[in-house]
Amino acid sequence: MKILIVEDEKLLADSIKTLLEDKGYEADAVYDGESGVDYAETGVYDLLILDVMMPKLNGYQVAKKLRQIHLSTPILMLTAKSDLMDRVEGLNSGADYYLTKPFDSLELLACVSALLRRQGSEVDELKFGNTSLELGSGSLICNENELRLSAKEFEVMRMLMQSKDKNLSKEAILSKVWGYDSDAVENHVEVYVGFLRKKLKSIGSDVNIVAARRLGYHLELEE
Structure with missing residues (x-):
């Protein structure tokens, strides 16, 4: 905390x-x-x-x-x-x-x-579109599909779910998930966002993680 x-x-x-x-x-x-x-x-x-x-x-x-x-x-x-x-x-x-x-x-x-x-x-879960993030188990759920996330995937996804359509900077994600004293760089965030995009797609989610140039990431729903 x-x-x-x-x-x-x-x-x-x-x-x-x-x-x-x-x-x-x-x-x-x-x-x-x-x-x-x-x-x-x-x-x-x-x-x-x-x-x-x-x-x-x-x-x-x-x-x-x-x-x-x-x-x-x-x-x-x-x-x-x-x-x-x-x-x-x-x-x-x-x-x-x-x-x-x-x-x-x-x-x-x-x-x-x-x-x-x-x-x-x-708050037991966070929801966006047809997808929920269960905080107790750290799982992404869409309809009947459920996928357990790694610890860092979960923290990144939780921040995105909390921010929803508001841009979340890479710096904010780094400081929260990896810590101010970590040697992690922005590329780490990009890698984990890539993991999450694949997992969202695999469970049939209508949630997209969108990159906004120089502003970070936010969530959007597929039309």
């Missing part, structure tokens, strides 16, 4: 990052709202931890921008403001949960776990 921390107090952001990494999560930290939007828009994160009071864009503005582009990633909002109307504004902006500073590390971890667990339990 990959988590983005958007918090202008660098010491706090880095301490949260360390806490999450110690618990086995992958985590990145950025220190202003504009960077938060830029990172979150890549679609590689499973959860956003978002401060309210930040330079450039505050947390409410960040959440609204992300929801406007239909990014459904869960948002845990952090703030020193504890008034009811502040909490209401945060939730109305698109946050899924609101945690008031100061907070205990165990409370933060419990919130993170609950939001990630809720996200996983609400």
